[in-house]
Amino acid sequence: MSSKNHFNDAAPEWDRLRQSYFSEAVREKAIAIAQVQPGKLAADLGAGTGFITEALVRHGLRVIAVDQSEAMLSEMQKKFAGVQGIDYRLGDAEQLPIEDASVDYVFANMYLHHVDNPAKAILEMSRILKPGGKVVITDLDEHSHEFLRTEQHDRWLGFRREDIRRCFFEAGLEDIHVDSLDENCCTKSPCGCEEVAISVFVATGTKRDRKAATPYPYATYLDIKYPSLTVIDLPALIQACKDRWYNQTLCQVNDSVVRLGIVQGEYHWHKHDNDDEFFFVLEGRFIIDLETHSVELRPWQGFVVPKGVVHRTRAPERCIILMVETSTIIPTGDDNGVDV
Ligand SMILES: C[S@@+](CC[C@H](N)C(=O)[O-])C[C@H]1O[C@@H](n2cnc3c(N)ncnc32)[C@H](O)[C@@H]1O
Structure with missing residues (x-):
């Protein structure tokens, strides 16, 4: 099954599943680290049903929510019917449907380990950021739970923080930090007998302002x-x-x-x-x-x-x-x- 089909199937249940995987603190911490300012424009990549978008709107930001899955975006639209300031766009990590240098923040929660080419996805994030804009990725540290490839369609078993740092650097980001978020992503092994807790990192970087x-x-x-x-x-x-x-x-x-x-x-x-x-x-x-x-x-x-x-x-x-x-x-x- 393709990643898109997997998430189309998971969409109606996603909010319930997500709550069992990780807590609200993940988005609160990510948004606090970015020091978001009301009125600014953010992109929520791999937005799913809008976990990050919801909090950004609450902080007074406008959001472009991008996802490959029509079903995820449609769940999100139902949930936020009547909420102003969200622009829903169907699109792929390697060719985001967003103009160059047009957003102030990029958020991506639990998205990178699903994309085929994480380095390219980070380059795209940098492309759409205005100079001085910030990217905040929250994702899994490297782990060895192979079953997540089949059970949850994970393309990558987390990441080494130094690899993320290098990708950020190569994408023209500076002031790069990749640290622990002090949160875990929890799930069960297929037999249900093993509880798995994978640590979550937060990676931040600022788009270089060459003119400055x-x-x-x-x-x-x-x-x-x-x-x-x-x-x-x-x-x-x-x-x-x-x-x-x-x-x-x-x-x-x-x-x-x-x-x-x-x-x-x-x-x-x-x-x-x-x-x-x-x-x-x-x-x-x-x-x-x-x-x-x-x-x-x-x-x-x-x-x-x-x-x-x-x-x-x-x-x-x-x-x-x-x-x-x-x-x-x-x-x-x-x-x-x-x-x-
Ligand atoms: C694990 S979910 C996370 C959803 C949301 N960020 C959250 O925290 O609840 C991953 C999301 O990324 C989307 N996704 C995965 N690969 C993608 C790609 N190549 N391009 C765009 N979206 C993608 C999936 O459709 C899914 O909605």
């Missing part, structure tokens, strides 16, 4: 300022610098160069497929954002970002650093200055 990033040019000077056998003397260079993001090659050492950075603000996300990069702070506070966490460096602290690792550097205040990297590296990253 780097409103200043990178001043990058690749000429070698100090040939061998000359004294490298930085104070005059530092004093003369008026650029917001300044990078001057100081000298060459074998196949590598040493560079001086005088920076304030943030660089774009990038990676170098073949080159490690070393950063050493002389003055100020320098932050290296990685996909999973951020590292903050103070004076006399250094860090190596290995090849292939996506990162972004930033400095909340003016900061002075040294960098060591191969002389052939493209400073803006292998995607040539475009956010990855």
Whole structure:
């Protein structure tokens, strides 16, 4: 049976079944984490009979409820007859019937483990979000209860949180958090003899606002300022610098160069497929954002970002650093200055 047929059959009973699987607290927590604001537009994906939609409307939001199942949407329409602000749309995870950059929030409760291609579904979520908009997914942690594939048409046995984090990152989301919701999804094994409780995670991310990033040019000077056998003397260079993001090659050492950075603000996300990069702070506070966490460096602290690792550097205040990297590296990253 297809997933669509499975949920068409389950629709009349869905509210009763759902209550046995997970509690109201799942939606209350998800909505609280998103800090939703009245008047905004949200998409509820895999809306079913409107568990999340109902709470969003109560918080004063307008909702586009999308589901693949006609029967689910029709149950929902019956239930919310006369309620304003809900737009019901039949559609699929991989091709949502919603315009680009048009919604403020995306919610998806217990939906992702049913879709064929979760990474693509997350890309679609990001596509429909306005810059600065938020996505909130509540779903199952990775588990081993195979019977859910047949009993409840689960396509995936939950997810590893690091995989969700990566999908969010690759979909152009930032400020990514994947944490426990402190709730379980409960069901019984087919024989009825085993109670199963699967922990639920909540994943949040914000659509990157590219226009807000780097409103200043990178001043990058690749000429070698100090040939061998000359004294490298930085104070005059530092004093003369008026650029917001300044990078001057100081000298060459074998196949590598040493560079001086005088920076304030943030660089774009990038990676170098073949080159490690070393950063050493002389003055100020320098932050290296990685996909999973951020590292903050103070004076006399250094860090190596290995090849292939996506990162972004930033400095909340003016900061002075040294960098060591191969002389052939493209400073803006292998995607040539475009956010990855
Ligand atoms: C487990 S139910 C959750 C329903 C609702 N979010 C809730 O919390 O009660 C999963 C829902 O996702 C929908 N769904 C599954 N795969 C889908 C897909 N590829 N595209 C759109 N909807 C899908 C199903 O039809 C079903 O209504």
